[in-house]
Amino acid sequence: MSDAEAIAANRAAWDHSAQHHRGNAEWQRLVAGFADPGFSCFDATATETLQAIGVEGKSCVQIGCNNGRECLSLKALGAGRxxxxxxSQAFLDQARELAALSGREAEFLCADIHNLPDGVGPFDRALITIGVLNWMPDLLRFFKAAAGLIAPGGALVIYETHPFLEMFDPGAPDPFTPAISYFPDGPGVAAESITYDGSTPEDEAPVSYWFAHRLGEVISAIAGAGLRIERLEEHPHCNREVAYERYENRPAQLPLCYVLTARKTG
Incomplete structure (x- = not known):
């Protein structure tokens, strides 16, 4: 399978799965939350990172924005454009609905990050959060596209799942024994709807492809894209699906997520 075919398959899978992300408890929380002008869905780690790097008054782009909840949360932190x-057009439809409910101004673009229309950017800050990198078959190509969106002197913030966590299956009979190699020989293939809340819809879903990238691959691709890494901090808390919260607060604690910031110097 080519990279383009994998990307297209994942787009179809996300468009199909959007129906399962609207109307559930998390959607209702967002609808109620964005009625408050100060509401943000960022956790303490993301908030502190974004405030430290500075987003107030800055132009910001989020790559892989899903239903727009974090774009709208950037506005609560004082971001400019x-x-x-x-x-996924289906998720951007939800993003525009949340934006209308919130009264906050944000723009949304339906596009493959690798094939953006002319005139997008540059931005002072770029944001990538949980569950973006593993849908990308070629990290160097992805980060070169991301770097192209950042103005000289601008910054990239990544808040992602730690690749070590990809070795474990929370639904396995023994969820604490590694089930997946840190050095996979191909993508994970799934034919289930993509959900965050632990639900398992029984509808037939398009096949999707999940690429487990090692932390060294991530760092090398960022550097290869011409960005200077300023900070890498690993954390013991979970920032992905609820099933993975069982790996928190263990006597021998895994790193569960990380924050990385990088700067475009030229």
């Missing part, structure tokens, strides 16, 4: 990019 905000653009969210995602290749």
């Amino acid at each position: 905000v653009l969210g990019i995602d290749q």
Whole structure:
């Protein structure tokens, strides 16, 4: 399978799965939350990182913005112009609905990050959060596209799942024994709807492809894209699906997520 075919398959899977992300408890929390002008869905780690790097008054782009909840949360932190990019039109429809409910101004662009229209950017800040990198078959190509959106002197913030966590299956009979190699020989293939809340819809879903990238691959690709890494901090808390919270607060604690910031110097 080519990279383009994998990307197209994942777009179809996300468009199909969007129906399962609207109307559930998390959607209702967002609808109620964005009625408050100060509401943000960022946790303490993301908030502190973004405030430390400075987003107030800055132009910001989120790559892989899903339903726009974090784009709208950037506005609560005082960001200036905000653009969210995602290749799923179905999720961007939800983003525009949340934006209308919130009264906050944000723009949304439906596009493959690797094939953006002319004139997008540059931005002072770029944001990538949980569950973006593993949908990308070629990290160097992805980060070169991301770097192209950042103005000289601008910064990239990544808040992602730690690759070590990809070795464990929370639904396995023994969830604490590694089930997946840290050095996979191909993508994970799934034919289930993509959900965050632990639900398992029984509908037939398009096949999707999940690429487990090692931390060294991530760092090398960022450097290869011409960005200077300023900070890498690993954390013991979970920032992905609820099933993975069982790996928190263990006597021998895994790193469960990380924050990385990088700067475009030229």
